[in-house]
Amino acid sequence: MSHRRSALISGAGIAGPALAYWLNEYGWQVTVVEAAPGIRPGGQTVDLRGAGRTVIERMGLMPAARAACVEQKGIAWVDASGRHRSEMPVDAFGGDGIVSEVEILRGDLASLLYSAADDHVEYLFGTRITALDDSGDEVTVTLSDGTVRTVDLVFGADGPHSAVRRSVFGPEEDVVHPVGGYTAWFTAPSTSMDTHGWYEMFQAPGGLVASIRPDTDPTRMKASLAFASEPLMYDRNDIDAQRSLIAERFAGTGWHAPQLAEAARTAEDFYLDALVQVRMDSWTSGRVALVGDAGYCPCPLTGMGTSLALVGAYVLAGELAAADGDHRRAFARYEQVLRPYVEQGQQMPGGGMKMFAPKSAFVIRVGQMLNRAITSRVLQPLARKMFFSHAENIELPDYSTAPEQQMSEQLRSAR
Structure with a gap:
């Protein structure tokens, strides 16, 4: 290499730090910019499954990830009295069901990825990109x-509302596709709410869904309030208005919904967003590429967001190493290797929003019956193949013999 290649990554969630780690492994000089003042703590639990779990293993982080896991028995659909109407234990489908064998708070996973290479990667918190100029030879x-x-090179790893994507690829509405609902995520006190280790979900007619699941802190619960809806006009920066919207939607709803709506009014980590997918014909343009939710957000209902982010970062960095930094060749291979995995990962679960947030009591009962059926010994193998194996459907390339990997190893030996 005539010079040490440099990259700037926007976003320090999951995809950004993972990409930074792998680029650093291949000898790149990497800077990550993040609008938040630091790695965002807490958050909801995310799944480590399939190829995403393999990437974490190749980074040597699996022991730490398992140590930080949130212990859960599985998911249970409850009625207004809290009675379990159907259950999907965590060991169903080989540990890759709706609640996977390895679940970790998003903030804890981001911290692990950050710590894995923070001594060699420059992080600029409280900072964002305001302008990009791709000259063809470099990016200013x-x-x-x-x-x-x-x-x-510049990489956008800044989520489904990516500023890098808007700047380089055009308006958000061209590629961000609503799937028919909204979800508020937040942390609630566990007072008078005990799931006994289960992720409990309550569905009410009218497309309303309330859920709570364990936190690593027994005094708290991870909560969400979701509802089916056509696209709404609201100010994404007006948190108080969003809290009021949630309170209005869930007024009079049963189970723990009233307590959760009240907790949402004061939760410091309250976050409301539309359930969307990002679908693009290409994730690269010139010397700019997108990774993770910025390029191919699958929607939280698929359970594939973390896997796509981790695998996308691994493949993108690996192909740059294999191409000895030739970004044109590497970007083409990135698209070729990853796109089939993304397309499968973006397949919505059976029924999509209609089964997640049913409009009628009848559909709620049908869903509970189906959940009981697919966890039966007879149907589990078929259901796993149809719904719970997407995270495995890629053969991860081995980039350990790539030219830049060899150069990086030589540099480390020289030190």
Whole structure:
């Protein structure tokens, strides 16, 4: 290499730090910018399943990930009295059901990924990209702190509302597709709410869904309030208005919904967003590429967001190493290797929003019957193949013999 190649990544969630880790492994000089003041703590639980779990293993982080796991017995659909109407234990479907064998708080996973390479990767928190200029030979990036960086490549790992994507690929509405609902996520006190280790979900007619699941702190619960809806006009920066929207939607709803709506009013980590998928014909343009939710958000209902982010970061960095930094060749291979996995990962579960947030009591009962049926010994193998094996459907390439990997190993030996 005539010079040490450089990259700037926007976003320090899951995809960004994972990509930073692998690029650093291949000898790149990496800077990550993140609008938040630090790695965002807490968050809801995310799944480590299939190829995503393999990536974590190849990073050597699986023991730490397992140590940080949230212990859960599985998912249970409950009625207004809290009685379990159907259950899917965590060991169903080989540990890859709706609640997987390895579940970790999003913030804890992000912290693990950050710590894996923080000594060698530059992180600029409280900072975002304000302008990009791709000359064809390099990218000039203006940051919100007023500094200007010139790098070889820029990567957008900044979520479904990606600013990098808007700047380079065009308007959000062209590629972000609502699936028919909204979800508020937040942390609630566990006072008078005990799931006994289960992730409990209550569905009410009218497309309303309330759920709570264990946290690593026994005094707290991870909660969500979701509802089916056509696209709504609301200010994404007006949190108080969003809290009021949730309170109005769930007024008079049974089970723990009133307590959760009240907890949402004061939760510091309250977050409301539409359930969407990001679908694009290409994730690359010139010297800019998208990774994770910025390029191919699958929707939380698929349970595939973390796997796609981890695998996408691994493949993108690996193909750059295999191509000895030739981004044109690497970007083409990134699309070729990853797209079939993304397309399968974006397949919505049976019934989609209609079964997740049913409009009628009849459909709620049908869903509970189906959940009991697919966990039966007879139907589990078929259901696993149809619904719970998407995370495995890629053969991860081995990039350990790539030219840049060899160069990186030589540099480490020289130190």
